[in-house]
Amino acid sequence: MTHFLLNSLLMQRRAFLRATSAAAAAAGAPSFLLxxxxxxxxxxxxxxxxxxPWWRQHNFGPVFDELDETDxxxxxxxxxxLNGVYVRNGSNPQASDNTHWFLGDGMVHGVRLxxxxxxxxxxxxxxxxxxxxxxxFGVPQGPNTYANVSLVYHADRLLASGEVGFPxxxxxxxxxxxxVRDFAGELNNYFTAHPAIDPATGFxxxxxxxxxxxxxxxxxxxxxxxxxxxxxxAARGATMMHSFAIxxxxxxxxxxxxxFDLSVLSETGWMFRWDADFGAxxxxxxLGGPASEIxxxxxxxxxxxxxxxxxxxxxxxxxxxxxxxEMMNGERFGAIDPQLRRWTIGTAGEELTxxxxxxxxxxxxxxxxxxxxxxxxxxxxxxxxxxDHPETLDPAGVVRYDSQTGMIDEWxxxxxxxxxxxxxxxxxxxxxxxxxxxxxxxxxxxxxxLVILDATAVGGGPVAxxxxxxxxxxxxHGTWVPDQA
Numbered sequence: 365m366t367h368f369l370l371n372s373l374l375m376q377r378r379a380f381l382r383a384t385s386a387a388a389a390a391a392g393a394p395s396f397l398l399x400x401x402x403x404x405x406x407x408x409x410x411x412x413x414x415x416x417p418w419w420r421q422h423n424f425g426p427v428f429d430e431l432d433e434t435d436x437x438x439x440x441x442x443x444x445x446l447n448g449v450y451v452r453n454g455s456n457p458q459a460s461d462n463t464h465w466f467l468g469d470g471m472v473h474g475v476r477l478x479x480x481x482x483x484x485x486x487x488x489x490x491x492x493x494x495x496x497x498x499x500x501f502g503v504p505q506g507p508n509t510y511a512n513v514s515l516v517y518h519a520d521r522l523l524a525s526g527e528v529g530f531p532x533x534x535x536x537x538x539x540x541x542x543x544v545r546d547f548a549g550e551l552n553n554y555f556t557a558h559p560a561i562d563p564a565t566g567f568x569x570x571x572x573x574x575x576x577x578x579x580x581x582x583x584x585x586x587x588x589x590x591x592x593x594x595x596x597x598a599a600r601g602a603t604m605m606h607s608f609a610i611x612x613x614x615x616x617x618x619x620x621x622x623x624f625d626l627s628v629l630s631e632t633g634w635m636f637r638w639d640a641d642f643g644a645x646x647x648x649x650x651l652g653g654p655a656s657e658i659x660x661x662x663x664x665x666x667x668x669x670x671x672x673x674x675x676x677x678x679x680x681x682x683x684x685x686x687x688x689x690e691m692m693n694g695e696r697f698g699a700i701d702p703q704l705r706r707w708t709i710g711t712a713g714e715e716l717t718x719x720x721x722x723x724x725x726x727x728x729x730x731x732x733x734x735x736x737x738x739x740x741x742x743x744x745x746x747x748x749x750x751x752d753h754p755e756t757l758d759p760a761g762v763v764r765y766d767s768q769t770g771m772i773d774e775w776x777x778x779x780x781x782x783x784x785x786x787x788x789x790x791x792x793x794x795x796x797x798x799x800x801x802x803x804x805x806x807x808x809x810x811x812x813x814l815v816i817l818d819a820t821a822v823g824g825g826p827v828a829x830x831x832x833x834x835x836x837x838x839x840x841h842g843t844w845v846p847d848q849a
Contacts, residue, residue: 410751410758410807417633418756419455419465423782423805423812423838426456426468430489433833436475436482440828442816443799444480445791448846449536450801450814452784453524454839455512458495463633469495470512470524470532473803473836474539475814478847482814482830490524490532491541513557514841518568519589521545522845527606528554528572536845547591553581557841558607558670562651563738569615569651571597573605575624580605582615584652597647597655604636604692609674609683610651611739616674616683616709617647617658621665622692638693640665648681648709648716661709661716667691672704672731672745673738679712684745684767686729687720700750700757702729704765724772727752728763730785730841734795743768744796746786746819749776759838762786762800764822773823780808782838788819789844796820801844803836804829812836 412418419425455468462468470490476483489495490511509529516523516531523531523545530551533542545551554572561568566587573580578596585591597617602624609616621642628637644665649658672684686702704724710717728747745765751758761776762783777783784803791798800817814830 410753410756412753412755414755417463419462420460421756422807423835424465424756426458426460426471426837427487427834428458430487431485431833433485434483436485436833437831438482438828439831440816440826442477442480442482442828442830443791446477446789446799446801446816447479447848448477448789448844450475450477450787450789450842450844451515451522451534451536451539452787452803452836452839452842453490453512453515454837455510456489456837456839458489463629466512466527466634468510468512470510470526471837471839472515472524472534472539473832473839474536475830475832485832486539487834487836488534488539488541490534492529492532512840515843516559516561516568517843517845518559518561519566519585519587521589522843525555525557525559527557527604528574531555547585547589550591551583551594553578553583553594555583556605556607560608560610560738561735562610562612563736563740564612567592567652569610571605571608571617573599573603575602579603580617580619582649582653582655593653595653595655597649597658600642603642606669607671609671609739611674611676611681613651613676614674614681615649615651616681617649618644618668619647619660620644620667622667632692632694634692636692638667638690640690646707646709646716646718648711659711659716661718663707663718663720665690669702670729670731672747673733673742675739675741677741679710681709681711682741683707683709684723684731686731686747700753701727702750704728704731704745704747723767723770724765726763726772728765729759732786732788732800734788734790734798736790737795742795744819746788746800746822748783748785748802749774757838759783762802762817762822764796764819773821775817775822775825777804778806778808781806783815784838785841786817787842787844799827801842803832803839805835805838810835 451474456471457468473487509526511524525531559570568585579599580597583594604622667688674683687705727750730748747763749760759782764773786800812832816828
């Protein structure tokens with residue numbers, strides 16, 4: 365009965381918030397929300413100057429000042445249960461001279477929500493060694509990092525991490541940099557951009573890949589943030605292993621043919637390249653180790669930045685991934701055509717087995733699941749949809765995928781607007797019962813809104829939009845730091 369009443373109240377509140385948002389629009393929205401009605405709109409097609417790298421153009425370009433603003437304009441009604449700080453990381457070089465989108469100083473943008481209000485916006489550089497030394501470009505090594513990819517909140521610490529190097533701790537109250545997080549001096553290898561927190565134990569599992577042996581290391585920290593173990597995992601060589609997956613029993617790695625090669629740096633501005641001859645394989649080992657028990661299965665060459673979730677179905681492991689046919693095969697990323705695929709890895713026999721199926725042919729990326737069920741079977745996932753563009757990355761709206769029915773629910777904003785990663789924040793007890801937060805850039809106004817969507821009804825559009833005091837450049841990944849934390 366308690367769950368029934370709670371769900372009924374949540375449904376009523378969502379209906380009220382949607383009605384409030386619609387009423388605000390009908391009554392006449394503030395001018396900043398009517399930018400699409402003007403006559404001086406840019407072309408709907410995103411025009412890219414071929415003489416300038418795409419990651420220095422439009423909303424990929426950096427901002428250089430750090431702001432503190434409290435007078436934030438809101439359209440609609442911010443859900444009152446959203447009490448905390450939404451923070452998102454991204455690449456923001458100190459000068460517009462970076463040779464690749466991934467090679468820029470980390471900058472976090474945060475919005476404090478509470479009591480149905482938007483309290484403040486702040487942006488801060490992550491003050492890494494690279495940033496403080498004013499290095500415009502450098503190859504990360506040892507603890508060095510740009511700390512520009514993602515954020516994780518674990519054991520009462522907000523950590524900013526990059527592709528390699530050590531994470532940096534931030535203060536969630538003002539986004540200032542506390543310092544390097546080296547786990548009391550125990551961390552002696554790299555820290556991944558995508559750690560995985562087991563919801564049952566609170567343990568944080570992470571890995572690091574290196575440019576020399578050991579090429580891959582797997583680590584575990586307990587729910588208090590104490591490093592329990594780190595061990596080398598047998599790998600073929602140095603590859604760009606951006607993420608991995610866990611189930612309640614397994615750690616799953618994918619070793620794919622984007623290989624480290626400094627010889628291509630002068631040509632492509634990046635130190636990795638596609639090499640199909642390197643091969644591709646998936647490794648499965650017991651969660652928490654030992655790494656000596658890892659087993660591998662060969663697969664067709666492909667690339668994966670991100671996965672939605674992974675879980676066990678008997679002796680099979682299911683991993684849902686955003687899969688590319690190839691990546692970094694030339695001067696830019698490669699074809700921006702990720703599709704949602706399901707990998708099924710059979711573990712019953714002496715040898716692992718592998719099969720793959722297509723869940724959706726839509727171009728979608730930046731997957732997010734209900735992290736309360738991470739590593740367990742889930743039904744729903746949220747993604748950023750991508751428009752086809754031959755010269756740049758052109759994010760569009762937000763997609764909700766139902767793996768049980770195969771149905772897609774989508775919020776498609778105007779062609780001038782571009783969404784980021786949809787971050788899920790729980791509200792009720794049921795899977796997927798909560799809110800989505802994402803920064804959305806509007807080319808017609810050169811401005812950014814924090815958009816809040818009902819995670820159960822994405823197609824209904826925003827329940828609230830908060831206008832940022834400045835444009836927020838496109839970035840990568842974010843997190844939510846709740847007040848009670």
